[in-house]
Amino acid sequence: MADLLRFRDDEPVDHPAVTVDAYLEQSNAAAVRIEPGDDARALIPHLDGLRLVEINFPAFTDGRGYSAARILREAGYTGEMRAVGDVLVDQLSAMRRCGFDAFEPDKPFDEEEAKAALATWPQVYQTAADGRAPIWKLRHG
Amino acid sequence: MYKYDQYDQAMVDARVAEFRDQVRRRIEGRITEDQFKPLRLQNGLYLQLHAYMLRVAVPYSTLSSAQMHALADIADKYDRGYGHFTTRQNIQYNWIKLEDTPDILADLAKVEMHAIQTSGNCIRNISSDHYAGATADELIDPRPYAELLRQWSSFHPEFLALPRKFKICVIASEADRAAMKLHDIGIRIVKNDSGEIGAAFYVGGGMGRTPMIAPCINPFVPLDQLVTYCEACLRVYNRYGRRDNKYKARIKILVHELGAAEYTRQVEEEFAHLQTQDIEPPLAELERISTYFAPPAFETGLSEEIDRSDPDFALWVDTNTVPHKAPGYVSAVISLKPVGGIPGDASAEQMHLIADLTKQYSFDECRVTHTQNIVLPHVKKADLHALWTALEAAGLGAANLDRVGDIIACPGLDYCSLANARSIPVAQKISERLSPRSAELGELKVKISGCINACGHHHAGHIGVLGVDKKGVENYQLLLGGSEADDTSLGKITGPGFDEAGIVDAVEKATEVYLAQRTDGERFLDTYRRIGINPFKEALYG
Numbered sequence: 250m251a252d253l254l255r256f257r258d259d260e261p262v263d264h265p266a267v268t269v270d271a272y273l274e275q276s277n278a279a280a281v282r283i284e285p286g287d288d289a290r291a292l293i294p295h296l297d298g299l300r301l302v303e304i305n306f307p308a309f310t311d312g313r314g315y316s317a318a319r320i321l322r323e324a325g326y327t328g329e330m331r332a333v334g335d336v337l338v339d340q341l342s343a344m345r346r347c348g349f350d351a352f353e354p355d356k357p358f359d360e361e362e363a364k365a366a367l368a369t370w371p372q373v374y375q376t377a378a379d380g381r382a383p384i385w386k387l388r389h390g
Numbered sequence: 391m392y393k394y395d396q397y398d399q400a401m402v403d404a405r406v407a408e409f410r411d412q413v414r415r416r417i418e419g420r421i422t423e424d425q426f427k428p429l430r431l432q433n434g435l436y437l438q439l440h441a442y443m444l445r446v447a448v449p450y451s452t453l454s455s456a457q458m459h460a461l462a463d464i465a466d467k468y469d470r471g472y473g474h475f476t477t478r479q480n481i482q483y484n485w486i487k488l489e490d491t492p493d494i495l496a497d498l499a500k501v502e503m504h505a506i507q508t509s510g511n512c513i514r515n516i517s518s519d520h521y522a523g524a525t526a527d528e529l530i531d532p533r534p535y536a537e538l539l540r541q542w543s544s545f546h547p548e549f550l551a552l553p554r555k556f557k558i559c560v561i562a563s564e565a566d567r568a569a570m571k572l573h574d575i576g577i578r579i580v581k582n583d584s585g586e587i588g589a590a591f592y593v594g595g596g597m598g599r600t601p602m603i604a605p606c607i608n609p610f611v612p613l614d615q616l617v618t619y620c621e622a623c624l625r626v627y628n629r630y631g632r633r634d635n636k637y638k639a640r641i642k643i644l645v646h647e648l649g650a651a652e653y654t655r656q657v658e659e660e661f662a663h664l665q666t667q668d669i670e671p672p673l674a675e676l677e678r679i680s681t682y683f684a685p686p687a688f689e690t691g692l693s694e695e696i697d698r699s700d701p702d703f704a705l706w707v708d709t710n711t712v713p714h715k716a717p718g719y720v721s722a723v724i725s726l727k728p729v730g731g732i733p734g735d736a737s738a739e740q741m742h743l744i745a746d747l748t749k750q751y752s753f754d755e756c757r758v759t760h761t762q763n764i765v766l767p768h769v770k771k772a773d774l775h776a777l778w779t780a781l782e783a784a785g786l787g788a789a790n791l792d793r794v795g796d797i798i799a800c801p802g803l804d805y806c807s808l809a810n811a812r813s814i815p816v817a818q819k820i821s822e823r824l825s826p827r828s829a830e831l832g833e834l835k836v837k838i839s840g841c842i843n844a845c846g847h848h849h850a851g852h853i854g855v856l857g858v859d860k861k862g863v864e865n866y867q868l869l870l871g872g873s874e875a876d877d878t879s880l881g882k883i884t885g886p887g888f889d890e891a892g893i894v895d896a897v898e899k900a901t902e903v904y905l906a907q908r909t910d911g912e913r914f915l916d917t918y919r920r921i922g923i924n925p926f927k928e929a930l931y932g
Contacts, residue, residue: 311633312552313629313633339425343550362415365411370545371400374544375542375547375669376669377548385672388395389671
């Protein structure tokens with residue numbers, strides 16, 4: 250947990266996340282882990298009981314987790330969304346935009362580099378899951 | 391032409407700063423080459439056979455004279471004094487140093503240019519019709535839609551690690567001059583029966599090792615849902631495109647394996663959901679962008695007369711100019727295919743000259759074609775002789791648009807780390823052999839790729855050449871009957887391949903079959919389609 254970068258004030262969930270399949274069979278856990286091949290939408294009926302969604306990136310080049318994160322945020326999930334695995338500092342800004350608010354990378358980030366990465370974009374072009382107003386909205390109000 | 395506002399400029403500047411920091415961390419060894427690779431690719435930087443190659447985006451093919459001058463300056467300052475215009479309407483520099491790239495990107499940002507997402511597994515530069523805004527056959531200028539999508543696709547946080555690269559093309563006429571149906575998403579701006587403007591979506595086309603022509607998945611997406619529909623297409627692809635095999639990872643394979651109907655169903659479902667997510671810019675944004683593409687102030691009352699007393703000039707006019715919507719104007723094509731030259735290459739001096747001519751004769755606007763030439767879209771007929779005279783003096787006056795000498799060729803094994811065979815020498819030899827018969831052969835599109843990835847569009851050539859590696863020796867397959875135009879078709883391989891000398895002979899033999907068999911007015915492609923491949927096979931292998 251020492252290497253957890255977290256942008257939330259609530260207490261982290263203290264028990265391990267279960268797989269999506271296990272969660273769907275017996276959903277009394279508060280934490281679930283999504284693998285790249287899982288359908289994030291299967292969790293939508295159960296979002297009320299969830300406090301932590303981990304999205305695993307076995308390889309940083311596999312971008313399915315970005316869609317999974319946005320889909321759950323779009324469905325109204327407000328709990329912790331944690332990127333775990335092969336998560337690199339140069340993905341931080343995009344991941345934040347997709348709704349991740351916690352990061353547990355295999356290799357810890359350098360604090361300064363993480364800070365710089367999160368400040369990459371002065372504005373953004375798209376609506377995403379981070380609530381930032383896209384440039385077109387700034388242009389047209 | 392589109393002009394950056396404070397926001398666009400800030401985004402490009404932020405990108406330069408981000409990449410400068412990434413290069414620094416790479417040079418300091420703080421990130422590995424494997425980690426750095428996607429970052430440099432999404433800034434246009436490839437590691438090729440001999441050096442880094444930088445691919446600079448030319449959005450929807452349009453450049454101003456200041457931008458062309460800047461491209462020439464980069465060729466001089468950071469490369470060996472030339473650049474290479476590509477089949478994706480971009481420009482590449484072949485001899486770049488890693489440590490120079492942040493400065494190059496900063497130079498580009500000063501003229502509102504960038505190399506963002508010109509490679510890597512992301513949404514690439516949006517291409518368009520190189521006669522946009524000039525041709526009489528278009529419904530509307532397609533470039534505002536392309537610019538809208540440029541902004542949407544730039545740094546899209548969800549789509550930066552797609553299964554594979556993703557290419558979008560936007561056109562707005564029945565005639566297809568941009569190979570629209572051979573893109574991951576091809577968009578044709580159309581009018582429906584009620585007279586409203588919208589977009590027809592063709593998804594899942596492509597060349598490469600599995601060439602496919604994109605099916606139309608939605609004939610009419612309203613303009614105020616264009617971005618949302620693209621996002622739905624991309625999300626389904628990002629979630630379900632294959633990632634187990636890079637050769638099956640393009641969206642064409644997903645569409646093919648699911649079937650167009652099932653893919654469409656999934657897109658429509660995602661689209662219905664995304665419409666609730668406030669991701670579509672208002673039409674006012676499209677209108678804002680469109681004002682930048684308002685037609686230039688064409689003069690009226692111009693003469694249609696052209697003094698054809700110089701036969702060389704007359705030939706150039708006949709081959710290299712195309713009709714314009716405004717009376718007294720044409721679009722003039724500057725061929726980057728001198729006989730025996732390297733297709734698509736231009737020296738810094740030539741680029742500076744093209745920039746000057748762009749300013750002087752074409753309302754400060756030129757275009758890069760996917761056939762690796764440059765268009766001056768709005769030239770007065772009265773100025774053509776002066777323009778041609780300047781081009782001739784600089785070695786840019788080849789009169790060969792869509793003729794046998796107007797060959798598309800990828801960089802091939804002379805530069806590219808993926809290639810199996812050289813493309814450039816084959817193009818040069820075919821050009822030298824057959825250019826003397828250019829007029830007799832008429833329209834004939836020859837396209838050469840040095841490997842199966844098909845950057846030279848060999849599938850879409852009336853005559854295509856594919857370089858392969860045959861037990862360590864370069865070998866060339868011949869394809870016939872492809873087309874990237876409105877009558878899109880994929881070429882067929884004639885049979886066993888040839889060595890370098892043999893492929894030049896084979897192309898010549900194919901043209902002889904055509905000349906012997908053609909009827910009045912038939913192009914090579916028409917004759918091929920009428921008589922089929924067998925007479926050609928007999929001549930080649932009989």
